[in-house]
Amino acid sequence: MKAASMTARRQNLVSCHNCHLLCDAPVPVGKQQVACCPRCGTTLHSRKPNSLMRTWALVFAAVILYLPANLLPITITRAIGITQSDTIISGVIYFLHSGMVPIALVIFIASVFVPLMKLLILIYLLISVQRRSRRRLVDRTRLYRLTELVGRWSMVDVYVVTILVALVKLGAVARVDAGPATPYFAGVVIITMFAAESFDPRLIWDVMEDDE
Numbered sequence: 001m002k003a004a005s006m007t008a009r010r011q012n013l014v015s016c017h018n019c020h021l022l023c024d025a026p027v028p029v030g031k032q033q034v035a036c037c038p039r040c041g042t043t044l045h046s047r048k049p050n051s052l053m054r055t056w057a058l059v060f061a062a063v064i065l066y067l068p069a070n071l072l073p074i075t076i077t078r079a080i081g082i083t084q085s086d087t088i089i090s091g092v093i094y095f096l097h098s099g100m101v102p103i104a105l106v107i108f109i110a111s112v113f114v115p116l117m118k119l120l121i122l123i124y125l126l127i128s129v130q131r132r133s134r135r136r137l138v139d140r141t142r143l144y145r146l147t148e149l150v151g152r153w154s155m156v157d158v159y160v161v162t163i164l165v166a167l168v169k170l171g172a173v174a175r176v177d178a179g180p181a182t183p184y185f186a187g188v189v190i191i192t193m194f195a196a197e198s199f200d201p202r203l204i205w206d207v208m209e210d211d212e
């Protein structure tokens with residue numbers, strides 16, 4: 001057997017999701033293959049169960065929430081009797097017009113660009129795995145690692161928008177409240193994190209085993 005094809009699955013081994021202990025694969029008893037990690041007790045799976053279906057469902061939910069998150073007002077500013085609602089994009093445009101380009105950029109990247117890129121990358125990975133693509137396996141794994149890494153910092157997005165807008169816009173005289181888009185926006189961030197988590201990057205490589 002070539003070194004490249006010595007996968008854990010072929011050796012009847014399973015790595016624990018939680019503590020990464022390499023265990024013997026569960027022996028099939030009837031249709032059930034339930035086994036737990038002897039070290040930490042986590043249920044062992046050779047691949048995350050229903051990974052593609054679950055990731056698709058979560059990505060789909062995040063795409064739906066992405067619309068109200070961007071179309072509804074994210075902040076409502078009240079100052080000297082004037083009430084103004086801003087969506088994420090109108091906030092970005094406001095900062096651009098006011099000459100605060102770095103703030104406009106931070107809000108645009110954190111709130112529009114990064115969540116959209118994460119969703120597009122996940123959709124690309126899902127489709128390429130389903131089409132059993134053999135192209136650029138290493139790059140696709142790197143893309144996945146990137147979404148996973150960004151996911152850990154995603155909650156920053158919500159704070160970036162609310163705090164920056166609150167601090168900068170109209171200064172201390174204004175009262176800034178979170179608008180109706182906020183829960184949708186938080187939903188996009190959280191659901192995208194779960195979607196990245198439920199995708200099993202080993203699926204990208206499984207196509208190599210089938211080649212031999």
Ligand SMILES: [Zn+2]
Pocket residue numbers: 016017018019020021037038039040041042
């Ligand atoms: Zn374990």
